[in-house]
Amino acid sequence: MIGAASLGLIVAILLLLVRALRGPTLYDRVAAVNALGTKTVLLIGAIGFLLGRPEWLDIAILYALINFVTTIAILKFFRYRSFQVPMVRREDS
Amino acid sequence: MTEVIDLLLAVKPWAGSFLLLVGAIMGIIGAIGMLRFPDVYTRVHAASVIDTGAMTVAIVGMLLLAPTWTIAIKLAAIWLFLFITGPTSSHALINAAYKANLQPLIGAEARKPQRPDGGAS
Numbered sequence: 001m002i003g004a005a006s007l008g009l010i011v012a013i014l015l016l017l018v019r020a021l022r023g024p025t026l027y028d029r030v031a032a033v034n035a036l037g038t039k040t041v042l043l044i045g046a047i048g049f050l051l052g053r054p055e056w057l058d059i060a061i062l063y064a065l066i067n068f069v070t071t072i073a074i075l076k077f078f079r080y081r082s083f084q085v086p087m088v089r090r091e092d093s
Numbered sequence: 094m095t096e097v098i099d100l101l102l103a104v105k106p107w108a109g110s111f112l113l114l115v116g117a118i119m120g121i122i123g124a125i126g127m128l129r130f131p132d133v134y135t136r137v138h139a140a141s142v143i144d145t146g147a148m149t150v151a152i153v154g155m156l157l158l159a160p161t162w163t164i165a166i167k168l169a170a171i172w173l174f175l176f177i178t179g180p181t182s183s184h185a186l187i188n189a190a191y192k193a194n195l196q197p198l199i200g201a202e203a204r205k206p207q208r209p210d211g212g213a214s
Binding site for chain 1: 107110111113114116117118120121123124125127128133136137140141143144147148151152154155158159160164167168170171174175178179181182183185186187189190192193195
């Protein structure tokens with residue numbers, strides 16, 4: 001049954017990958033990649049339990065951290081066109 | 094009383110696997126919503142709601158499967174982190190789309206059939 005859950009997560013990842021490749025705007029792609037990262041965390045955990053090695057959850061924690069930072073970094077780069085801008089509220093924005 | 098505890102311990106792995114499967118099916122439903130909704134705002138709605146919900150169900154299932162307390166604490170840490178950052182990144186995404194003057198589809202425009210390239214704008 002865990003194998004079926006892993007297969008289901010892989011199907012969900014493939015569907016999200018279709019949206020990430022086809023998405024008409026940048027934000028569609030970023031949303032698809034973000035959801036795909038969450039599904040990947042769950043998939044790593046599920047495969048760890050399937051193979052009887054739950055230590056893989058360490059990798060899942062790392063992937064969750066990287067996923068969040070990636071989303072915020074992509075959004076910041078495409079809004080300011082640079083990473084070297086302080087993320088504070090300006091008066092004119 | 095011991096019979097009840099034995100029964101619960103016997104049914105625990107099955108319940109965990111079942112909850113993990115339910116989480117995977119919810120993930121598929123969210124991905125279908127991500128594919129079929131017409132514009133960015135509705136797509137992110139489907140993705141973010143399903144992310145938090147399916148992630149919670151699947152991690153509760155994995156908690157029932159966890160053999161030791163260390164694994165359970167790691168799972169709880171993953172749950173807490175994803176529960177905070179999932180809505181945060183969805184909010185940042187929609188805020189960026191709104192600041193980029195991406196207009197949502199409203200009214201009759203949203204009910205028109207989709208274009209073959211898969212959406213508006």
